[in-house]
Amino acid sequence: MNDKKQTLPPQHQEKQPGLESEMTPAPDYMPRFPGSGRLKDKVAIISGGDSGIGRAVAVAMAREGAKVLILYLDEHEDAKKTADIVAREGSEADVLAGDIGSEAFCRDAVAKAVERFGKLDIVVNNAGEQHTVGGLEELTEEQLVRTFRTNVFSMFFLTKAALPHLKEGSAIVNCTSITAYQGHIQLIDYSASKGAIVTLTRTLSQLLAKRGIRVNAVAPGPIWTPLIPASFDAKKVSTHGGDTPLGRPGQPTEVASCFVFLASEEASYMSGQVLHPNGGKIVGS
Numbered sequence: 559m560n561d562k563k564q565t566l567p568p569q570h571q572e573k574q575p576g577l578e579s580e581m582t583p584a585p586d587y588m589p590r591f592p593g594s595g596r597l598k599d600k601v602a603i604i605s606g607g608d609s610g611i612g613r614a615v616a617v618a619m620a621r622e623g624a625k626v627l628i629l630y631l632d633e634h635e636d637a638k639k640t641a642d643i644v645a646r647e648g649s650e651a652d653v654l655a656g657d658i659g660s661e662a663f664c665r666d667a668v669a670k671a672v673e674r675f676g677k678l679d680i681v682v683n684n685a686g687e688q689h690t691v692g693g694l695e696e697l698t699e700e701q702l703v704r705t706f707r708t709n710v711f712s713m714f715f716l717t718k719a720a721l722p723h724l725k726e727g728s729a730i731v732n733c734t735s736i737t738a739y740q741g742h743i744q745l746i747d748y749s750a751s752k753g754a755i756v757t758l759t760r761t762l763s764q765l766l767a768k769r770g771i772r773v774n775a776v777a778p779g780p781i782w783t784p785l786i787p788a789s790f791d792a793k794k795v796s797t798h799g800g801d802t803p804l805g806r807p808g809q810p811t812e813v814a815s816c817f818v819f820l821a822s823e824e825a826s827y828m829s830g831q832v833l834h835p836n837g838g839k840i841v842g843s
Contacts, residue, residue: 563800565807566782568792574687576784578609578636585782586809587614589621593647596822598623601675603667605629605658605716606685608637610783611733614810615682615817616640620649622818624680627671628653631685636784650675658685659707664715668723678723680821683713683755684733688748688789702747709751713758726770729821732759734832736779739841745789752777756832763830772829774820779836781808802837 567582578585602619606612607628616626617640626644628651630637637653644651652674656663671678686709691697713732720730737749738756756775763773780786780799786807787795799807816833819825834841 563805564796565800565805566796566798568796569787570790570792570795571784571788574689574785574788575606575631575633576609576786576788577633578613578784579639581782581784581787585610586811587617587814588811589618589814590811593621593623596622596818596824597680600624600679600821601626601671601677602680602682602821603627603629603671603678603716603720604682604684605712607682608633608640608653610785611778611781611810611813612682612684613640613643614814615684616651617643617647618811618814618818619680619821620644620647620651622822623649625650625675627651627667627674629658629667629685630655631657658712658716659704661715664712665719667716668719672723678720679725679728681717681720681724681730682733682817682821683716683730685712686733686785688745688785690744690789691746692744694746697746705747706751706754709748710754710758713755717762724771727823728771729825730762730771730773731817731820732773732775734759734775734777736777736834736836736839736841738777740839759832760830767829772820772825774825774828774830775832776813776816776820777832777834777836777841778813779808779834779839781810781813783810799837802839804837806837808835808837
């Protein structure tokens with residue numbers, strides 16, 4: 559297989575985490591099947607819920623009956639659109655902008671979710687950022703700290719704030735990455751942070767098992783999200799996902815179903831596990 563197969567139009571965005579409204583083609587975030595009430599009357603908080611995988615998760619959970627609070631950095635139009643789509647699914651959404659790497663913001667976010675919807679059942683730790691470097695020598699202390707603060711510290715902060723409100727049967731679903739298992743020579747700090755998330759998921763699953771709170775993760779492969787054109791040059795974007803066995807990038811909706819499953823009672827006997835929607839690449843579990 560040609561590992562340089564063009565799968566997308568060349569494009570690039572200058573600002574992270576990127577805008578879904580500027581992507582061509584637009585990512586597919588709509589669920590493919592009717593809902594069946596798997597998350598009826600549940601309340602979910604979703605970091606990075608404005609676009610990409612987060613948007614798809616918000617819409618999919620709404621279709622299954624959940625109300626959602628969408629956390630995002632500053633992509634106001636994307637967040638509003640996601641909330642509007644959730645409303646069209648017959649559910650309710652609220653939005654809150656801020657830095658997920660701030661513990662104070664995470665406390666405020668949980669407080670808003672509980673105030674707005676009366677409770678909290680599901681935590682989706684999805685927000686993340688990545689930056690390419692040409693080698694370890696180019697990796698600055700500022701970037702290293704920022705990547706881990708956004709990708710890892712945020713999961714500690716949001717989960718810690720949510721725990722007093724989570725009851726038996728609640729679920730935490732973290733977003734890791736195929737890079738946690740394969741590494742990535744351009745995404746040194748990002749792949750390391752995603753490896754930390756796998757370990758955090760397994761540790762929290764054991765810590766919270768006696769409370770009846772399940773903790774699992776999803777490790778997407780190359781998915782068509784705003785983070786891709788915001789991270790790589792146009793040429794690299796054009797071949798995104800072309801080296802997978804399926805020969806294409808995945809769509810956010812193809813990942814969101816994993817989050818819905820892990821948050822639902824269908825996964826009631828699963829904790830500490832990682833699902834791998836990655837286009838057919840074989841990685842360690």
